[in-house]
Amino acid sequence: MSANNEPNIVAFLCNWCSYAGADLAGTSRMQYPSNINVIRVMCTGRVNPLYVVNALQQGADGVLVSGCHPGDCHYMEGNYFARRRLGMLKDLLEYVGVDPRRFHMSWVSASEGHKWKEVVEKTVEDAREAGPFEGFRRRQIDW
Amino acid sequence: MDLDKLRETAAEVAARDDVKYLIGWEKGSYGYRVAPAFAEDADGTADMIFSPLCTANLATYLTLVEKLPLPRGQEPDNRKVALMVKGCDSRAVAQLLVEKGIHRDEVVVIGCPCPGMVDPALLSEKYPETEEIAELKWSDDGFIIVRNGEETAVPREELLAEKCRLCRYPNPVVSDIMLDEPVESWEPAEDEEVTEIEGKEVEGRWDYWQQEFSNCIRCYSCRNVCPLCYCQDCILDRINPSWVFRSVNFSENTAFNIARAFHLAGRCIECGECERVCPANIPLGKINRKLAREVRDKYGFEPGLDPESEPFQASYKPDDPEDFIL
Numbered sequence: 001m002s003a004n005n006e007p008n009i010v011a012f013l014c015n016w017c018s019y020a021g022a023d024l025a026g027t028s029r030m031q032y033p034s035n036i037n038v039i040r041v042m043c044t045g046r047v048n049p050l051y052v053v054n055a056l057q058q059g060a061d062g063v064l065v066s067g068c069h070p071g072d073c074h075y076m077e078g079n080y081f082a083r084r085r086l087g088m089l090k091d092l093l094e095y096v097g098v099d100p101r102r103f104h105m106s107w108v109s110a111s112e113g114h115k116w117k118e119v120v121e122k123t124v125e126d127a128r129e130a131g132p133f134e135g136f137r138r139r140q141i142d143w
Numbered sequence: 144m145d146l147d148k149l150r151e152t153a154a155e156v157a158a159r160d161d162v163k164y165l166i167g168w169e170k171g172s173y174g175y176r177v178a179p180a181f182a183e184d185a186d187g188t189a190d191m192i193f194s195p196l197c198t199a200n201l202a203t204y205l206t207l208v209e210k211l212p213l214p215r216g217q218e219p220d221n222r223k224v225a226l227m228v229k230g231c232d233s234r235a236v237a238q239l240l241v242e243k244g245i246h247r248d249e250v251v252v253i254g255c256p257c258p259g260m261v262d263p264a265l266l267s268e269k270y271p272e273t274e275e276i277a278e279l280k281w282s283d284d285g286f287i288i289v290r291n292g293e294e295t296a297v298p299r300e301e302l303l304a305e306k307c308r309l310c311r312y313p314n315p316v317v318s319d320i321m322l323d324e325p326v327e328s329w330e331p332a333e334d335e336e337v338t339e340i341e342g343k344e345v346e347g348r349w350d351y352w353q354q355e356f357s358n359c360i361r362c363y364s365c366r367n368v369c370p371l372c373y374c375q376d377c378i379l380d381r382i383n384p385s386w387v388f389r390s391v392n393f394s395e396n397t398a399f400n401i402a403r404a405f406h407l408a409g410r411c412i413e414c415g416e417c418e419r420v421c422p423a424n425i426p427l428g429k430i431n432r433k434l435a436r437e438v439r440d441k442y443g444f445e446p447g448l449d450p451e452s453e454p455f456q457a458s459y460k461p462d463d464p465e466d467f468i469l
């Protein structure tokens with residue numbers, strides 16, 4: 001959480017759907033919270049669940065992974081794998097006591113600029129409610 | 144179980160030309176200790192045992208063995224490895240087959256139907272260890288401890304290991320040779336410990352696990368003993384990129400424990416070895432069983448049963464649950 005008490009969010013977006021969707025939201029001049037730090041990956045199936053853990057360790061208060069709707073994956077099935085793995089990760093994080101509001105996953109297609117806006121708003125709002133996640137930080141944080 | 148039959152069978156298998164060595168259990172040097180035994184020929188099997196103290200999962204040795212590159216001109220030794228398995232150990236073998244960590248023609252599996260093991264920690268707490276070698280036997284409704292020539296009968300519930308109370312597969316699921324008739328499975332106990340943690344508030348769970356993880360000394364015994372932790376290039380040993388720092392503190396310990404548990408999600412066959420060897424007494428079983436429960440309830444999958452099945456994390460169903468997705 002930065003000095004002005006705004007949550008830091010790390011978002012992993014797939015190149016083909018969600019990144020384009022976020023782009024669309026931008027080019028359509030939609031207003032949405034700027035707390036989100038986007039990392040573009042080629043596919044959600046490429047998101048190692050430990051990226052999420054690592055982001056939380058390194059200063060994120062919330063993490064979002066977003067990709068194509070099931071059936072629309074550019075690589076046919078990457079998002080199905082991601083859904084299974086990250087679903088398990090979500091259960092595990094909850095079980096060890098990480099607030100479930102800190103990790104979200106969403107499907108946002110390239111044409112869903114408005115949905116992207118809603119997803120970001122929800123993610124930021126949730127992370128703000130959950131508060132700063134100091135308990136899990138690495139000692140040196142390079143933000 | 145008839146020990147003579149066990150030794151006879153073991154001797155036969157160890158003497159086979161196509162078997163490199165046989166892995167079984169034998170008495171340790173004192174007290175309740177039981178050690179793994181490696182027999183390269185029939186002689187080596189003379190002292191092998193199967194008793195309620197044989198908790199160790201021998202399937203670990205299938206993947207623990209170091210496979211060094213061969214010197215030029217030397218032929219690889221393609222003989223099989225024979226090993227004795229309980230129900231849970233056989234599931235580790237099945238899961239290794241699924242993952243192609245081993246191949247079916249590389250192993251000879253000797254199945255030991257298992258009436259349940261004792262909890263070694265509980266046992267030495269209640270019936271202190273002796274310098275003399277002590278023995279344990281199964282009776283009809285419990286265990287018999289033989290210490291200093293005296294026999295003590297103990298009811299089953301008193302000493303049964305936790306993993307065995309919860310056990311659903313006491314009979315080996317893969318085997319080439321069975322040493323005995325299958326045992327009658329018992330009704331597995333409800334896993335109340337996991338339910339209890341699930342029932343806590345988020346903060347309560349965090350505090351509980353921070354308390355536990357803060358004891359972790361990062362010895363990685365839990366990884367090394369696990370039959371299914373056998374990556375040659377483990378993320379924990381990696382320096383660049385460094386997934387988990389080596390420093391021992393809250394953050395890294397938690398990240399390490401999350402990583403370990405996650406890497407075993409849908410793979411852990413609940414043999415309880417990680418928890419048994421942990422010098423810090425971290426209840427790792429409670430994490431493993433939670434994930435196993437999710438995998439079973441939500442995805443209808445159980446690892447280590449069918450050697451032909453797909454690995455859980457490398458497969459998917461189009462209708463996997465997605466209620467958590469925004």
Ligand code: SF4
Pocket residue numbers: 198229230231232257258259260304306307308310311312313314413414
């Ligand atoms: S978990 Fe089952 S198979 Fe394994 S030792 Fe216990 S009773 Fe035997």
Ligand code: SF4
Pocket residue numbers: 358359360361362363364365366417420421422423424425427
């Ligand atoms: S065995 Fe226990 S103390 Fe050692 S690394 Fe594993 S959890 Fe930590």
Ligand code: SF4
Pocket residue numbers: 365368369370371372407410411412413414415416417418431
């Ligand atoms: S994680 Fe523990 S209980 Fe699961 S297979 Fe490995 S050693 Fe056995």
